[in-house]
Amino acid sequence: MVKRKTVAVIGGGVSGLAAAKAFDERGHRVLGFERSHDFGGVWELSRSYPDVQTQSPKDLYCFTDHPMPDDYPEWPKGPQVHGYLHSYAEKHNLGRLFRLNTNVKDMKRRADGGWTLALEEAGQNWQRDVDFVAVCTGQFSDKNIISHPGQESFVAAGGEVMHSSEYTDPAMIKGKRVVVLGGSKSATDIAVNAANNGAQSVHWVYLEPVWRVPYFVGGINFKRLLYMRAQEQQFNAWGKNALQRMVAALLKPLVWANFRGLEMMLKMQLGLRKYGMVPKTPIENEVSCSVPIVTPGLFEALKAGKIKNIQGSFDHYDGKTITMTGGEKVDADVSILAVGWKLGVPYLPEADKDKLIEEDGQYRVYRLAVNPDLPDLGFVGFNSSFCTVLSAEMIANWLVRYMDGQLANQPSDAAMNENIEMMLDWKRNERPAAQIYGGLCSAPFHFKHFDEILSDMGAGKRTRSNLLAEQFSYPSHKAYGAFLASCPQYQAE
Numbered sequence: 001m002v003k004r005k006t007v008a009v010i011g012g013g014v015s016g017l018a019a020a021k022a023f024d025e026r027g028h029r030v031l032g033f034e035r036s037h038d039f040g041g042v043w044e045l046s047r048s049y050p051d052v053q054t055q056s057p058k059d060l061y062c063f064t065d066h067p068m069p070d071d072y073p074e075w076p077k078g079p080q081v082h083g084y085l086h087s088y089a090e091k092h093n094l095g096r097l098f099r100l101n102t103n104v105k106d107m108k109r110r111a112d113g114g115w116t117l118a119l120e121e122a123g124q125n126w127q128r129d130v131d132f133v134a135v136c137t138g139q140f141s142d143k144n145i146i147s148h149p150g151q152e153s154f155v156a157a158g159g160e161v162m163h164s165s166e167y168t169d170p171a172m173i174k175g176k177r178v179v180v181l182g183g184s185k186s187a188t189d190i191a192v193n194a195a196n197n198g199a200q201s202v203h204w205v206y207l208e209p210v211w212r213v214p215y216f217v218g219g220i221n222f223k224r225l226l227y228m229r230a231q232e233q234q235f236n237a238w239g240k241n242a243l244q245r246m247v248a249a250l251l252k253p254l255v256w257a258n259f260r261g262l263e264m265m266l267k268m269q270l271g272l273r274k275y276g277m278v279p280k281t282p283i284e285n286e287v288s289c290s291v292p293i294v295t296p297g298l299f300e301a302l303k304a305g306k307i308k309n310i311q312g313s314f315d316h317y318d319g320k321t322i323t324m325t326g327g328e329k330v331d332a333d334v335s336i337l338a339v340g341w342k343l344g345v346p347y348l349p350e351a352d353k354d355k356l357i358e359e360d361g362q363y364r365v366y367r368l369a370v371n372p373d374l375p376d377l378g379f380v381g382f383n384s385s386f387c388t389v390l391s392a393e394m395i396a397n398w399l400v401r402y403m404d405g406q407l408a409n410q411p412s413d414a415a416m417n418e419n420i421e422m423m424l425d426w427k428r429n430e431r432p433a434a435q436i437y438g439g440l441c442s443a444p445f446h447f448k449h450f451d452e453i454l455s456d457m458g459a460g461k462r463t464r465s466n467l468l469a470e471q472f473s474y475p476s477h478k479a480y481g482a483f484l485a486s487c488p489q490y491q492a493e
């Protein structure tokens with residue numbers, strides 16, 4: 001018999017909703033805590049910049065039992081994703097499990113097992129003991145705040161400096177000279193939005209050109225080209241045995257040619273040379289969660305001169321002039337810093353953080369979900385990907401079984417530590433791109449990661465019967481729904 005437990009779910013974004021459903025469904029008592037006034041996490045409306053939309057196509061950004069509405073576009077806008085997440089919460093009656101406006105300030109492991117959470121709601125503090133904690137706080141909860149020399153003189157002269165998440169209304173830049181710093185998609189989304197909404201000028205400053213993938217590559221939706229098992233197998237994955245390494249070595253010239261072909265297409269289609277934006281790194285070495293999708297309108301705006309790109313960074317502000325590291329001077333009224341978020345688990349005690357995070361920032365997590373030295377705790381959403389909703393749902397279903405000792409392959413601490421060391425070694429020595437975000441990214445190895453999770457759970461079915469579809473099409477939420485349903489089911493009592 002599996003004993004019913006009290007489980008805290010911290011965070012009410014995609015991952016928190018997935019976790020609440022998975023633990024509730026097995027009969028556990030779920031206590032969800034979300035510090036914002038609303039569900040949605042990064043898609044919560046007050047945190048989104050205008051025109052934000054998904055990078056993933058809609059059928060790759062949904063839960064297995066809840067497709068996005070037919071009338072949504074292929075790449076839904078932020079408010080549509082927010083509405084979709086609410087509809088999922090309603091469908092499964094998840095609202096009853098959460099306390100909104102409730103911040104988890106810290107948590108301590110109890111000697112008798114479980115954790116004590118320190119909570120705060122509207123100035124009131126209290127504590128709650130739970131048997132298990134599912135951490136679902138994502139990678140984008142705490143702004144990365146940076147400043148450059150002379151920022152005070154810029155502000156004193158009437159300039160405005162903001163983090164990308166604070167750019168919530170195009171009225172903020174109307175008639176103004178805007179400079180956006182950062183190489184990510186949020187930087188280009190904001191630059192394009194500003195250029196299209198009446199900014200007097202827009203400069204976009206980034207350190208290095210990186211490969212950007214357009215929604216359509218050579219006229220084909222990228223989901224049909226880049227999300228396939230056949231494509232995934234061309235990247236240097238972990239845990240290859242001697243035979244697989246030999247096959248990889250034999251196929252290397254073909255793989256090389258495939259990626260050079262893709263690079264050539266991207267260079268031609270986007271005109272990368274013209275804008276000095278050809279990346280130095282081969283595309284196959286760079287693909288990870290940080291690879292941005294091309295913001296629609298970016299290259300059109302570069303062509304029309306509505307956005308000017310500058311490679312480098314800010315060196316200093318001097319009144320309303322920003323001098324770049326390459327020496328260019330740009331006059332500006334608004335400086336938007338699209339420099340990302342601070343990855344972290346601020347509510348964990350320092351001693352526990354030391355067990356979790358290596359000195360170089362890499363996380364020690366088995367299946368990107370648990371650390372054997374931190375019992376009664378797991379992470380949902382730390383396996384972020386190009387289809388994070390599905391990834392979160394998959395790992396949430398794994399985590400509840402792990403907690404209940406119901407995995408078909410329930411790992412020992414020693415086996416988890418051995419696997420963690422193997423993965424760290426692979427990330428550091430074979431695939432440096434996998435170190436992005438503390439190593440908390442399963443892309444581009446979606447199929448391999450899901451294969452492992454399903455095998456652990458004892459799924460009766462792990463691949464589609466149509467072998468062609470399995471090799472040459474994207475991870476389908478419907479298929480993964482069926483695979484999850486084929487796992488041994490149980491109820492806690």
Ligand SMILES: Cc1cc2nc3c(=O)[nH]c(=O)nc-3n(C[C@H](O)[C@H](O)[C@H](O)COP(=O)(O)OP(=O)(O)OC[C@H]3O[C@@H](n4cnc5c(N)ncnc54)[C@H](O)[C@@H]3O)c2cc1C
Nearest residue numbers: 011013014015035041042054055056104137138381386388
């Ligand atoms: C603009 C943008 C576009 C994106 N597009 C895609 C895409 O197309 N495809 C894709 O796969 N991924 C995309 N992502 C990645 C995205 O982060 C994930 O898809 C997913 O939304 C992450 O959900 P999450 O629940 O793990 O984290 P979040 O959405 O960050 O949610 C975490 C929640 O935890 C809460 N929280 C944090 N700390 C505490 C605390 N101490 N106490 C209580 N609550 C707390 C936060 O308030 C937040 O609501 C995008 C991200 C951004 C920013």
